[in-house]
Amino acid sequence: xxxxxxxxxxxxxxxxxxxxxxxxxxxxxxxxxxxxxxxxxxxxxxxxxxxxxxxxxxxxxxxxxxxxxxxxxxxxxxxxxxxxxxxxxxxxxxxxxxxxxxxxxxxxxxxxxxxxxxxxxxxxxxxxxxxxxxxxxxxxxxxxxxxxxxxxxxxxxxxxxxxxxxxxxxxxxxxxxxxxxxxxxxxxxxxxxxxxxxxxxxxxxxxxxxxxxxxxxxxxxxxxxxxxxxxxxxxxxxxxxxxxxxxxxxxxxxxxxxxxxxxxxxxxxxxxxxxxxxxxxxxxxxxxxxxxxxxxxxxxxxxxxxxxxxxxxxxxxxxxxxxxxxxxxxxxxxxxxxxxxxxxxxxxxxxxx
Ligand SMILES: NC(=O)c1ccc[n+]([C@@H]2O[C@H](COP(=O)([O-])OP(=O)(O)OC[C@H]3O[C@@H](n4cnc5c(N)ncnc54)[C@H](O)[C@@H]3O)[C@@H](O)[C@H]2O)c1
Numbered sequence: 001x002x003x004x005x006x007x008x009x010x011x012x013x014x015x016x017x018x019x020x021x022x023x024x025x026x027x028x029x030x031x032x033x034x035x036x037x038x039x040x041x042x043x044x045x046x047x048x049x050x051x052x053x054x055x056x057x058x059x060x061x062x063x064x065x066x067x068x069x070x071x072x073x074x075x076x077x078x079x080x081x082x083x084x085x086x087x088x089x090x091x092x093x094x095x096x097x098x099x100x101x102x103x104x105x106x107x108x109x110x111x112x113x114x115x116x117x118x119x120x121x122x123x124x125x126x127x128x129x130x131x132x133x134x135x136x137x138x139x140x141x142x143x144x145x146x147x148x149x150x151x152x153x154x155x156x157x158x159x160x161x162x163x164x165x166x167x168x169x170x171x172x173x174x175x176x177x178x179x180x181x182x183x184x185x186x187x188x189x190x191x192x193x194x195x196x197x198x199x200x201x202x203x204x205x206x207x208x209x210x211x212x213x214x215x216x217x218x219x220x221x222x223x224x225x226x227x228x229x230x231x232x233x234x235x236x237x238x239x240x241x242x243x244x245x246x247x248x249x250x251x252x253x254x255x256x257x258x259x260x261x262x263x264x265x266x267x268x269x270x271x272x273x274x275x276x277x278x279x280x281x282x283x284x285x286x287x288x289x290x291x292x293x294x295x296x297x298x299x300x301x302x303x304x305x306x307x308x309x310x311x312x313x314x315x316x317x318x319x320x321x322x323x324x325x326x327x328x329x330x331x332x333x334x335x336x337x338x339x340x341x342x343x344x345x346x347x348x349x350x351x352x353x
């Protein structure tokens with residue numbers, strides 16, 4: 001099958017290239033956009049034994065001087081300390097402003113590498129090679145980079161778009177089912193906010209049967225939204241559907257025992273039920289989302305009391321002063337951003353949990 005290319009035009013032009021097996025062509029692809037000859041491939045300890053050699057070999061075959069930096073896998077590594085160590089590796093690799101970094105891995109690798117690239121010598125290029133479903137359909141697109149602080153998740157970061165994104169769906173073959181479902185929760189989100197067709201397909205078919213089409217559709221939706229609103233002042237907020245409550249759930253469990261996708265799925269159901277009760281969403285949408293989540297073994301409820309969910313949500317980045325912006329569906333495929341006084345969130349969510 002030929003490569004599918006999704007071009008992003010603004011604020012910086014870059015291509016997202018989707019093709020099975022193209023990890024071995026990454027050097028050749030990168031050659032077409034690289035300015036310098038030195039690069040550093042960043043990956044984590046799980047992805048290193050799976051894919052690092054193939055990418056390094058491909059880059060070297062295309063004439064690049066390649067170094068690598070490997071950090072311990074997991075969200076716990078998404079810290080300033082890792083960014084600092086990575087910057088040290090950039091220096092050791094002799095990267096200049098015309099050289100580039102490569103993020104080979106999931107969302108943690110992409111966010112950290114993009115952030116380090118955004119501040120190294122006031123900004124160098126980086127290439128994304130996402131290897132989880134979540135990273136392929138979501139985090140590798142749109143230029144949000146960053147790390148966690150002890151005060152909370154993703155609290156430090158920069159908007160820094162990649163120079164190219166290389167998506168090889170074959171990398172998903174080594175993901176376990178839980179990680180796969182984690183990414184599918186975000187695919188369900190894309191369906192609810194923008195594509196009834198995608199949502200219905202996720203409901204009626206098994207996503208494994210149409211994974212390339214799913215990646216293409218999700219990436220196109222994210223491209224369209226982030227092209228219009230790179231700095232998240234309007235439409236980009238739709239991508240946060242399920243995330244305000246989802247982050248609160250993740251925080252409640254100290255980012256352990258529950259995946260991001262599981263928490264977002266529950267967050268989507270809670271917000272949709274609340275919107276239905278308020279008469280702002282068609283009746284029955286929450287039930288459809290629950291059925292879709294269950295198709296992929298994702299939970300739809302949590303035992304956390306609504307007041308605790310709200311308290312966590314009100315500390316979220318999405319809060320602006322006295323107000324909070326929440327995303328609610330009107331029907332499958334159409335969502336809207338609603339501004340609520342922060343004190344009213346608890347009343348809006350009601351007894352949903
Ligand atoms: N920048 C954005 O716009 C954005 C959007 C959504 C999420 N995120 C961030 O993304 C992160 C979550 O991403 P994630 O779920 O990819 O996490 P991750 O990078 O930690 O990857 C999950 C696990 O899968 C392993 N892994 C990666 N690729 C693999 C493969 N092909 N086969 C086997 N194992 C593999 C990793 O080593 C890790 O253990 C969070 O930090 C979140 O904040 C960022």
